[in-house]
Amino acid sequence: MKLFTPALIKLAMCASLLGHDAAAINTIVTSVEGATGLWSDPSMWVNNTVPEVGDDVVITGMGSKVTLDVLNPPLLNSITVNMGATLEVSDPLPGNEMVLELYHLHVLHHASFILGTPNNRIEGNVLIRLHGDATTPVLDADHPSSGSKVLFNHNGNVDMHGAKRSHTWTRLAATAYEGDALLRVRGWVDWKSGEKIAITSADFDVEGFNEQLEAQEVMIMQAIHETSAFDEPETVIIVSEPMAYTHFGDIQCWNDNSGEEFCVDTVAEVALLTRNVVVEGHMDPASVAARFGAQMKFHNSEYGLSKISYVETRDMGQLGVLGSYPIHFHVPGNSDGSFATGNSIHRSFNRAITIHGAQGIYVGNNVAFDTFGHAIYLEDGTEMGNTIEGNLVFNTHAQEEDLLDAKDRTPASFWISNPNNTIVRNVAGGGRYAGFWIVPEKNIEADSNLCPRHLPLGEFRDNVAHSYVKYGIEATRWLPKKAGSPCDDDSEDEPAVLANNTVFKCGYNGVRFVGSSGGCGAIMLDGLVAVDNARTYHTSAAVYWSSVSDSVQQTGTVGVRNGIFIQWSNNNPFSRIPLTAPVRAALKFPDNSDNVFVESSVFVNYYQEGWVFDPERQSGQHDANKNGFEIATRDLNFINSPNRVHFRFPHHGIVIDRDGSIAGNPGRIVPASPLYDMNRCSAAPPYIATTLANDASRNQYDKMFHSVDLLLCDYDYTLRRLGRGEFLDGDDEMALQTFENGGNEEAVVGYGNQGRYTVVAPTNTTIHVMFDRGYSPREWLQQLSRRYMEYQEFIHFVFHPPATKAFATFNVEFDGNDAPANAVWTEGDALHVIFEANTIELKGLTYADTVPTTSPPSKTPTTTSPTALPTKQPTLNPTFVALGQPCTRGSDCDSGICASNGDDEVVCVLSDLFCR
Numbered sequence: 001m002k003l004f005t006p007a008l009i010k011l012a013m014c015a016s017l018l019g020h021d022a023a024a025i026n027t028i029v030t031s032v033e034g035a036t037g038l039w040s041d042p043s044m045w046v047n048n049t050v051p052e053v054g055d056d057v058v059i060t061g062m063g064s065k066v067t068l069d070v071l072n073p074p075l076l077n078s079i080t081v082n083m084g085a086t087l088e089v090s091d092p093l094p095g096n097e098m099v100l101e102l103y104h105l106h107v108l109h110h111a112s113f114i115l116g117t118p119n120n121r122i123e124g125n126v127l128i129r130l131h132g133d134a135t136t137p138v139l140d141a142d143h144p145s146s147g148s149k150v151l152f153n154h155n156g157n158v159d160m161h162g163a164k165r166s167h168t169w170t171r172l173a174a175t176a177y178e179g180d181a182l183l184r185v186r187g188w189v190d191w192k193s194g195e196k197i198a199i200t201s202a203d204f205d206v207e208g209f210n211e212q213l214e215a216q217e218v219m220i221m222q223a224i225h226e227t228s229a230f231d232e233p234e235t236v237i238i239v240s241e242p243m244a245y246t247h248f249g250d251i252q253c254w255n256d257n258s259g260e261e262f263c264v265d266t267v268a269e270v271a272l273l274t275r276n277v278v279v280e281g282h283m284d285p286a287s288v289a290a291r292f293g294a295q296m297k298f299h300n301s302e303y304g305l306s307k308i309s310y311v312e313t314r315d316m317g318q319l320g321v322l323g324s325y326p327i328h329f330h331v332p333g334n335s336d337g338s339f340a341t342g343n344s345i346h347r348s349f350n351r352a353i354t355i356h357g358a359q360g361i362y363v364g365n366n367v368a369f370d371t372f373g374h375a376i377y378l379e380d381g382t383e384m385g386n387t388i389e390g391n392l393v394f395n396t397h398a399q400e401e402d403l404l405d406a407k408d409r410t411p412a413s414f415w416i417s418n419p420n421n422t423i424v425r426n427v428a429g430g431g432r433y434a435g436f437w438i439v440p441e442k443n444i445e446a447d448s449n450l451c452p453r454h455l456p457l458g459e460f461r462d463n464v465a466h467s468y469v470k471y472g473i474e475a476t477r478w479l480p481k482k483a484g485s486p487c488d489d490d491s492e493d494e495p496a497v498l499a500n501n502t503v504f505k506c507g508y509n510g511v512r513f514v515g516s517s518g519g520c521g522a523i524m525l526d527g528l529v530a531v532d533n534a535r536t537y538h539t540s541a542a543v544y545w546s547s548v549s550d551s552v553q554q555t556g557t558v559g560v561r562n563g564i565f566i567q568w569s570n571n572n573p574f575s576r577i578p579l580t581a582p583v584r585a586a587l588k589f590p591d592n593s594d595n596v597f598v599e600s601s602v603f604v605n606y607y608q609e610g611w612v613f614d615p616e617r618q619s620g621q622h623d624a625n626k627n628g629f630e631i632a633t634r635d636l637n638f639i640n641s642p643n644r645v646h647f648r649f650p651h652h653g654i655v656i657d658r659d660g661s662i663a664g665n666p667g668r669i670v671p672a673s674p675l676y677d678m679n680r681c682s683a684a685p686p687y688i689a690t691t692l693a694n695d696a697s698r699n700q701y702d703k704m705f706h707s708v709d710l711l712l713c714d715y716d717y718t719l720r721r722l723g724r725g726e727f728l729d730g731d732d733e734m735a736l737q738t739f740e741n742g743g744n745e746e747a748v749v750g751y752g753n754q755g756r757y758t759v760v761a762p763t764n765t766t767i768h769v770m771f772d773r774g775y776s777p778r779e780w781l782q783q784l785s786r787r788y789m790e791y792q793e794f795i796h797f798v799f800h801p802p803a804t805k806a807f808a809t810f811n812v813e814f815d816g817n818d819a820p821a822n823a824v825w826t827e828g829d830a831l832h833v834i835f836e837a838n839t840i841e842l843k844g845l846t847y848a849d850t851v852p853t854t855s856p857p858s859k860t861p862t863t864t865s866p867t868a869l870p871t872k873q874p875t876l877n878p879t880f881v882a883l884g885q886p887c888t889r890g891s892d893c894d895s896g897i898c899a900s901n902g903d904d905e906v907v908c909v910l911s912d913l914f915c916r
Contacts, residue, residue, distance in 0.1 A: 033061030039068045057087045081111040088114040092124030101129045107156035116161035130294035133286040151296045155303040162277030162310035166190040169271040169392040172249030173234045178184030181827035183237040188225045195274035200394045200429035201467040202248035202268035214245040218879035248571045266504040271367040275312035291319035291349040300332040310319045310342040317350030325351040329358045359385040368393040373408040374415035381417040381444040381452035382659035396431030412437035420455040428465040435465025438475040439489035451487035457496035460792040474512045479521035493522040500527035507535040509544040519547035522557035531566040534584040545590035559597035567610040578621045594630040614646045615653045627758040628721030634658040644688040647671040651760040659916045666715040671708045673746040680717040718763045740768040740878030
């Protein structure tokens, strides 16, 4: 008969705490309060008997410490370590394994569970197997959120530290071909015979856009240290079964046009799955059917830390159960000192590592393989000041049922709900949707004063994403603002720099910037390496912007520098899209912004269906307000890339080639139009504008594939996006418009129910707009792009027939008397336009080169202009004025714009590429 203290009698009376009826309550066994000793010592227990099968063990009291020294204790219902007590697991001797099996392990109220420490690690083998299924009740009614099948920490300390390994993951040192049973990896790894590894894909998934990714799990048979021909340490690994797929493992190098070599590292990774300390779920038939694994939840809201390193978890996570993940830091607040490092998480039914409501947690050097839903997961946007570094996450699957969140159907290996964290040196190595998804909300329920969408970036650099069905890196409606800014989309921007990241073999886009309304904000890509991306889909590109927010349009805080873009590499097999599919591009630009910049970048193998520059892919010729925007470029290098600029219809866009690195001479590259003065423009060199054929097989993509001839206009021949035509209310077809400039006419035909048309025309000219029937052009006038005009630029419009009611027009004459004398238009705080006598003055927005920058890649491409030259030299080859030197308005500054410096001096000041 077991003895009960009064405290235990009270516990026994509370049958509901155990979730059973009274007759089914297990015996509660407690340690002697204040005693220190071994689990196997009967005198450590109040009833003088060590715990038996089914017992609920309570170790309680400040100063109490029990050391688990039994290799195979009986299956227990629970262990609760409480009120300052300690349970420590002894290190098994070599050749032995300790197996602890139970349903619940709770660490509460200043208590400690110690399975090794960072300075005294467990070197033997320890397995904790957690039992239970979806019907298992919670242990403690005071902590209903603990769930079941759980290791739970509430305001206690948990230390779990397995043997440290030389490498938790590495990369292939040579390609492993289909059928090979030998891998060569980088470094002298300490991996052993009998341990399991997994190899990522380095390609698209061969079965199509589904869950059949090319990663493979195998066992090590033998590992041999060698030295490469370049005197680099390598390990040859003989594995248990041949490769089912080819895994690319070669560094690829090219020479730019100056002979400078640059290299890209787009190879498969190899992860070590085995650790000597293991936490796993017991998978009985009910658990298998429900995908109900074990969980570890660390809720240190008031006290204590949770530190987990070099632990393997498997068969963890509970499908559809909120908060039930393999490793879950749950609303601990400031948790500086808590960490998860060097761990292996695989076969998880619900995420991998979750940080919720925490600051200061370090997650580093972990491996997460074969998981469902978002894997490394910043939960609700309150997470700031955490560091996620050096992790490898791959085979991230979609949850197709029992969803916690519908977004788990489109899972990211790294879900980042708050950008104010440090995300560096991680690898997202393949999955159903995206590698990294930055998706901050504007407001969050947990803290109404916190606006993650507007927070500045902590760090996001040196990350790799590859082999995703859709996107390598995605940012959704992120508007980085200065720290301390109010929750206001119009507050001051703080440009974010995503630095030195690599994306390859991503099906839709390597990097994607989108937003349900307004797109993303001031985000720059510095040192991006993008290789073999964009397999299909009409927005396929290495980098794609859908649109940008209003606050950064025309500011020059959106763009790319120091990039390497490669359409085709040597990484085969490569599943090329059929020629009936849309164009693949390096850069697809936003549909609502000027001043996007591209500089100091190299482009390799853009030919056939591949193009370097392509305006917004979803826009058509008659889409409203999506065309005619300006892109500024300089210091570009093209290797085997004749397809440089792809415009699909007149007025589609403007590329400002500032230094001639695209076309051989500085100028403005535009689609041909009769409105342009051919004394100022000439046919663009053929090597920048190969025309795609239009054939019957492309009917569904007519708007996407239609290509036009390009012109190279003089650098000082200013062209502006000026406006669009529009429906009459209730009209199902737009009237024919004809534009006339200096006797040259361009007719615009109505296009079904998409009767809109953007006009790009030279400034300081008179444009006549003629309609085939009379109606007010008021709607047309509302869409004029006044804000892009600069000092002393104007357009003189004459409409035929006249408008019946004029509205906010500028420099417009009508064939009647309806034009206002001095109409004034004010657009927000950023723009003030005064319309009078053929001049426009406005407060422009400029891009400052003072934004944070990062070091370029070690092999920064240099620029060599193409050898072929246009048939007509531009009339202006601008002379650049140095920063701080006096200038005249309209002159070109080396890296700025001619403007007042605030001291009544007109000098070159920092600005963007758009010096006119």
